[in-house]
Each structure stands twice: as structure tokens, then as C-alpha cells.
Amino acid sequence: MTSHVLVLGGGVGGLALSNALARKVKGQAKITVIDRKSKFEFAPSFPWLMIGARKTEQIQRDLNSLSRRGIEFVQDEVTQILPKDHLVKTKANSFGYDYLVVVLGAVYDHQTIPGFEKAHHIYDLESAVRLRDELQKFRSGRIAIGVARTPFKCPAAPYEAALLIDHQLRKRSIRDDSSISFFTPEPQPLPAAGPEIGGSVLQLFRDRGIEWNAKEKLLKVEDGKCAFESGKTIEFDLLFCVPPHKAPPAVVAAELTDQTGWIPVNPGTLETKQGDVYAIGDVTALPTPHGYVPLLPKAGVFAHGQAETVARNLSMKIEGKETFEKWNGKGACFLEIGYGKAAYVSGNFLADPKPELNFKTPSSIWHLGKVLFEKRWLWKYF
Numbered sequence: 001m002t003s004h005v006l007v008l009g010g011g012v013g014g015l016a017l018s019n020a021l022a023r024k025v026k027g028q029a030k031i032t033v034i035d036r037k038s039k040f041e042f043a044p045s046f047p048w049l050m051i052g053a054r055k056t057e058q059i060q061r062d063l064n065s066l067s068r069r070g071i072e073f074v075q076d077e078v079t080q081i082l083p084k085d086h087l088v089k090t091k092a093n094s095f096g097y098d099y100l101v102v103v104l105g106a107v108y109d110h111q112t113i114p115g116f117e118k119a120h121h122i123y124d125l126e127s128a129v130r131l132r133d134e135l136q137k138f139r140s141g142r143i144a145i146g147v148a149r150t151p152f153k154c155p156a157a158p159y160e161a162a163l164l165i166d167h168q169l170r171k172r173s174i175r176d177d178s179s180i181s182f183f184t185p186e187p188q189p190l191p192a193a194g195p196e197i198g199g200s201v202l203q204l205f206r207d208r209g210i211e212w213n214a215k216e217k218l219l220k221v222e223d224g225k226c227a228f229e230s231g232k233t234i235e236f237d238l239l240f241c242v243p244p245h246k247a248p249p250a251v252v253a254a255e256l257t258d259q260t261g262w263i264p265v266n267p268g269t270l271e272t273k274q275g276d277v278y279a280i281g282d283v284t285a286l287p288t289p290h291g292y293v294p295l296l297p298k299a300g301v302f303a304h305g306q307a308e309t310v311a312r313n314l315s316m317k318i319e320g321k322e323t324f325e326k327w328n329g330k331g332a333c334f335l336e337i338g339y340g341k342a343a344y345v346s347g348n349f350l351a352d353p354k355p356e357l358n359f360k361t362p363s364s365i366w367h368l369g370k371v372l373f374e375k376r377w378l379w380k381y382f
Contacts, residue, residue, distance in 0.1 A: 003029040003318050006088060006095055008078050009103030010035030010063050012043070013281035013303030015381045017101055018071045020311035027070070029318050032097075034090060036077040038063055040382070043300060045374055046122040047160050047336055050132050051168050056125060059374075061382040078104065081254035083274040099314055102256065102263065102272075102279040103307075106153055106245040106298065113148055115221030119241040122161060123153070134238060135165065140174055141237030144226055146183035148218045149244040153282045153298035156335045156345075158182075158242050159189050159201055165240075166208045167338025181234050183213040183226065192288075192297045193345055197359045204337060204362075245298070247283055260285040260295065267350065268326030270310050278314075280306040290352045297349075301331040334370040335362075342366040 005021060007014050010033050018033050025031075042059040049059065066073045076090035081102070088095045108123065110116045120131040145162045162182050169175040182205065188198035189205075205212055217229040218241070226234045226241075247257050256272060258264045262285035263272055270278045281303030286296040296302060309327040316323055329350025335343040344366040347357035360366055 003098040004096065005029050005031050005099045005101065005314060006097035007031065007033045007101045007103060008081075008088065009033075009105060009281075010037070010040055010073070011103060011105055011281070011303070012300040013103040013105075013307045014101075015040065015066075016304045017103065017280065017307035017311050018066065019069060019381055020308055021314055022069050022071050024311060024315035025318055029314075030072065031070070032072040032074060032095065033063070033066060034074045034076055034078060034088070034095070035063060036075065038075045041125045042374060042378060043123075043154065044334075044370070046125065046128040047157065047164055049125070049128045050122050050135070050161065051164050052132055052136070056129065059378075060125070061378060065382055078248070078250045081250050081256070083254060083256070083277050086276070098276065099317070100277045101310060101314075102251060102277065102283055103281050103303065104248045104251060105282040107248050108243040109246045110243055112244045113218055113220060116148070116241070116243065118221050119148075119239045119243070121240060121243055122157065123243060131240065135168065138169075138174075138178075138238055140177035141179075142235055143178060143180045143238045143240070144183065144234050144236035145180060145240040146213075146216075146218065146226070147185060147242045150185055151295065151298055152242045152245050153300075155190055155192060155297045155299065156333050158184070158240070159205075160336045161240055162210055163204060163208065163335075163337040166210060170338075179211070180209070181211040181213060181236075183216045183218070183228070183234060185215060185217045187214055190345070192291060192293045192349065192355075193357055193359070194292045194355065197345060197357060200343070200359055200361070201335070204343075245282075251283060258285060262295075267329070268309075269313060269324060270306050270327065278310050280310060288349060288355075290354050291349060292355065296329075299331060299333060301333060302349075305330060334366060334373070336367065336370065337362050340364050340367050342370055344369065 039060045045059040048054040063073045080089035122128040189201035256263045263279040265284045282298040313324045332346035341362040343362045344360040349355045
């Protein structure tokens with residue numbers, strides 16, 4: 001009897017998983033991907049979209065094209081997950097499954113912070129386009145860039161945004177008429193990468209004259225000011241702020257989450273506490289016992305690697321084998337800084353006795369690396 005693998009989410013993790021599994025099982029399983037959007041959006045390119053270096057159509061792909069790989073795609077919104085019944089309900093239908101992989105990512109909780117509707121960000125395509133338009137109209141004044149709450153996905157993105165915006169202002173010869181202030185509840189940039197790498201990013205900020213405000217928890221936005229728990233305020237004419245993240249309501253209602261608000265998983269196999277249910281990517285809470293921070297950062301590179309591991313293990317299960325592989329904890333990240341350059345962080349975030357990470361200083365080589373990564377990724381999966 002053919003097994004049915006149901007994948008909730010058509011982002012980086014969902015695509016990597018479904019494609020890898022389709023190659024391995026070759027007709028031995030039915031694979032269905034459900035996503036509320038009809039198009040995939042390549043989020044690593046949102047910073048480029050923000051500065052006008054990409055057009056929306058360059059970083060979007062039609063998810064219906066998955067059918068060419070033998071993968072069924074359903075555009076619908078997940079409303080209920082019933083693990084005990086091996087059933088998922090959507091707005092329009094119900095789907096049974098033998099194996100379920102939850103890759104629904106995070107949703108944004110704008111209501112947590114009063115006045116947050118005044119903030120821009122680049123954590124979805126539409127928001128990145130709106131910020132692009134505002135930046136093009138900007139002539140002078142105060143720009144505040146920051147992080148509302150942790151955890152948040154793509155830890156490098158707000159730092160990347162600050163450096164790219166700085167470069168754009170300099171290209172337009174209006175940097176001297178502008179100020180950039182950065183705020184975050186984090187103690188340093190990229191805390192999961194350790195103090196040395198965080199210090200390297202902070203030095204980039206110093207070199208560009210970007211004001212740094214650490215350990216600042218945003219309470220509200222009003223009257224052109226960000227107000228923080230410490231009593232500090234930062235005035236702005238344009239505000240970029242990473243929105244608070246939370247797990248999707250259907251995931252919480254299914255009682256898949258724990259006290260962290262995310263789905264706990266086995267770090268090696270990505271299995272949840274429910275039988276035949278896996279979770280990968282941003283929706284998970286994955287401990288890093290030897291890390292600089294308690295939980296693994298939320299990043300597409302981890303979702304991709306975890307997807308490959310789950311695909312291998314599911315294919316072996318479907319074939320009746322009892323062996324399995326463990327995810328290795330490796331990841332990498334580009335940090336665009338403008339001027340046609342990027343830095344690069346890579347390594348093993350689960351290594352013992354501490355993460356084994358490497359920081360490559362900004363160069364045109366790493367910028368080209370990200371360009372090629374974008375093109376290869378979109379070519380490979382579409």
C-alpha cells in the first residue's frame with residue numbers, strides 16, 4: 001500500500017523535503033504539499049528586493065510546478081491538525097496521512113506591541129516592497145532599525161538591512177543628512193554565533209556610524225518614537241523593525257508546542273512527541289546544549305538541512321528499513337554589507353564542547369556566492 005506523506009508548508013524546508021523525498025521514493029509514496037500561497041518566495045533575496053536590486057518576479061516561483069516532480073500541491077490554509085486521527089483540516093478540505101511533516105514556519109504577532117503598524121520590515125515579500133518604496137522617497141532624517149522580540153527568523157537579516165540601507169544612503173549622497181540607530185533585546189549581534197563573530201559585525205556598524213543599542217526591549221511605538229522597557233526612547237522618521245514571531249495557531253491548538261511556544265523535536269531526527277509527526281525549520285524549538293544560546297536560531301539553511309535528513313529517514317521507513325540518520329547541525333549564512341560585498345558565517349552549531357563557527361570577512365567573492373546560491377536554489381527546485 002502506498003504511503004501518504006503530507007507536508008504542511010511550501011517554503012524552503014517544505015520544498016527541500018518534498019523534492020528530496022520524491023527523488024528517493026520514486027512512486028512508492030504519495031507526497032502532498034499544502035501552502036496558503038500559490039507562489040514560493042525566496043526570502044534570502046528580500047534584502048535585495050528592499051534596495052531595488054531585485055524585482056518580485058525574479059524571486060517568485062509557481063508552486064503548481066511541483067507536479068512535474070510527482071508532488072501534489074494544494075493551495076489552502078491549514079486550520080486544524082489532529083495527530084491522533086492522522087488528519088489535517090484546511091479551509092476547503094481534509095487530508096489523511098501516514099507521515100506528517102510540519103514546516104509552517106512562524107507567523108507575525110503585530111498586536112503584541114502598540115503602534116507596531118507604523119513599522120516596516122522585510123519578512124514577507126509585500127512588506128519588503130513597501131519598505132523599498134519608502135526608502136526611495138526618503139531624503140533625510142532619522143532611521144531606526146531593530147528587533148522587537150527574540151527568537152526571530154534569519155538572525156542576520158536586520159543587520160544586513162542596516163548595512164545595505166547605509167550603503168544606499170551613501171550612494172544617493174544623503175547619508176550625511178541621515179542617522180541610523182539600531183536596537184535589539186539581544187546582548188550582541190548574532191548571539192548564536194558567539195562573541196567574536198558578534199564583535200566583527202559590531203565593528204562594521206562602528207565603521208559606518210550606525211548607533212548601537214543592545215538589551216533594549218521595545219514596549220510601544222508612538223509619536224515617531226520607539227519606547228523601551230529601560231525607559232529609553234529612539235526617535236525616527238522611518239522605522240524598520242523585525243515583528244514578534246509566534247507559532248501558527250493550528251500548531252498551538254494541536255498541542256504540539258511546549259513552554260517555548262514552538263514545537264520541541266529530537267535534534268537528530270526532527271521527530272516530535274507525536275508518532276509519525278516531524279517538524280523542521282522555524283516552527284521548531286531545537287536545544288543547543290553546548291551553544292552560545294539555548295535554542296538553535298531560526299534560519300532557512302537549517303530547515304534545508306533538516307529537510308534532507310527527514311527525507312532520507314522517511315524514505316527508509318517507507319522501504320521498511322529501521323536504520324536512520326541524524327541531522328548534523330551544520331549551517332551557513334551570508335551577510336550582505338553593500339558595496340558589492342558580503343561576509344559569510346558557517347559551521348556546526350551543535351558541536352561539542354562549543355559551536356565550531358567561522359567568519360569570513362566581507363569580500364566580493366562572498367557576494368557572488370550569494371548570487372550564485374540564489375540562482376542555483378531556484379533552478380534546482382523549480
